[in-house]
Amino acid sequence: MKTRITELLGIKHPIMLAGMNWVTEPKLVAAVSNAGGLGILATAHLTPEETRRQIREIRELTDKPFGINQALFLPTSSRNVEIAIEEKVPIVNYSYGKPWFVEQVHEYGGKVIGTIVVARHAVRAEQLGCDAISITGHESAGHGGDVTSLVLIPIVANKVRIPLLAAGGFYDGRGLASALVLGADGISMGTRFIMTKESNIHPHWKQLILNATEGDTLYSNRFDGEPGRVLKTKGAEDMMRSLGFPIVKGVTGALHVKQMLGLSWRELLAAAFTREITEYGSYGPQNIFQQLRMAGGTIGQEKAIFNGDEKLGFMFSGQCVGGVNDIPSVSEVMERIVTQAEKVLEAAGKKYTRG
Template sequence: METALTRLVGVRHPIVQTGMGWVAGPRLVSATANAGALGILASATMSVDRLREAVREVRSRTDAPFGVNLRADAADAGDRVRVIVEEGVRVASFALAPSPGLIAELKEAGVVVISTVGARRHAEKVAAWGADAVIVQGGEGGGHTGEVATTVLLPQVVDAVRIPVVAAGGFFDGRGLVAALAYGAAGVAMGTRFLLTSDSTVPDAVKARYLAATVRDVTVTTAVDGLPHRMLRTDLVESLENATRARALVQAVRRAAAFRKLSGLTWRRMLQDGRALKHGKDLTWSQVLLAANTPMLLRASMVDGRTDLGVMASGQVAGVIEDLPSCAELVERILAEAGEAVAALTATTATTTTTTS
């Protein structure tokens, strides 16, 4: 299935596996790439040296194109961009809008720049700055999310920009892919669906919690870091929502120290990232510090398997996913379902035309 996305990044199928922290590691990314989709390596939870190692590990497992996701506002973003360029990574993906200078540096090196957006004006901005494509995430998506549903946000962005648009938030099967293409998108991006594959390194006990969830078990909370965050509702989430500010702050300091040691960041760098996070958002410094909770709370679940101590970012689609296929099986299934959906639409159109004539 060829689209503007497949032509842009060189993959066979218009499907993207998003860069989920602690989840989108070398094994998942390479499995996705070998299945013909675009796998994106999550770098925000890695040190710069570990990022280079991870890129080389992916390269050892696949010859197919893949990408790296990074925070544009991170103090060491320039170092990470150099790794991407030096290691010949095909795609640089950003959760926040990269600066015009960063986009220019990457494009000059032949790297495709894709920025994730949650509003039409953000898409227009990064397109004007030179981004090659945008991923549009509606409110159904997991992790940090907005309030506008994909079915409303997607056509707005498609009409506003002249670069490939990838739809995210609420996609998990071939019918969704066909619907996104009908809206004018060039493909779909999925996080939770790829998390729930046999190639994902997320512990089995955590995957079981996702599979057992209903749509009503997925909630949006600001208790973790002060920003709207979609995740599975658990006893821990409820305790965070009910915790006093002082208690939450003490816990945040401890987890910030643990993340600093794990990531290799200095306190100075973490404070610089905190300032960048605070900029343009209605957050207090206490909330910025609470944001240091997020990497360690996610790691507790996604790496250590402690669903009692960690949070589980999740799209609403967790409530309708029931199995753990391999990435190859998943991509093959989505394409088959898409073909069936198109055939059904064609048959319906033909029947309607015959009847009316």
């Protein structure tokens, strides 16, 4: 299946692995790239040294194109992007901020993909020289905006000329076909890829997702300070109900983030008062309370991903949990989606009679 995205990125199938901290580690990234898609390594939770090591690890597992995904509001963000540039990573995908590195990436032939949740940020990303845009709809796991993919994709497609990836709610061939019809050139998936053999998430959590219906997610800023969607579990419902601000969780989380990213006290404090530049990216943490919730959220996510803890942990999950009913290999997922998309696109052409 050739689209503007496969041509631009040099991949076989128009499918991207969405960046997911702690989840899109080298094995999963390489599996997606080797299967003909675009594997993306999320680096926001990594120190610069870990970022370099994991990029090199991916190169040992695949010779196909891959990318990194970096949120731009953290103290380690610039250094992580610089390392990706030094290592000539083919694709740099960013969220939350201004892509100051577009020219540097273009110099070695790399491409930049901006992540957006509102149309005006897509226009800005194109003006700043981005090569493609990933559009995140409300159905999405994690930080989708207020508008659904169905509405957002054609609106963005009418406003920009660069290729588009649709994220949020895509998990099968009908979804890929619809995204193409709506004006996108490919899809980016998170929830579908966490439910694969190669994904490292805890088996208990995979079982929770297998049991879930499309109504079993919650969308709130209670989880990590940003409006986001998680799987509906006892722990997540408790977080929705709790009164008052979880200050102890926030401070414990901040200390955890300090250690995780190897930050100095000064860098930690500076991060706490970062203001998001709303002109460029998705909204982003705008005050210290959001930052504290986000810091506390890091511990909750790790508890879910690594320990399968549904009482104290939470995991980003999209509404498509209701349609994800098995745990195949990455290559099976890719083949299945592309084959079904081709079939339904052909069938759709025969479904109506002009007249």
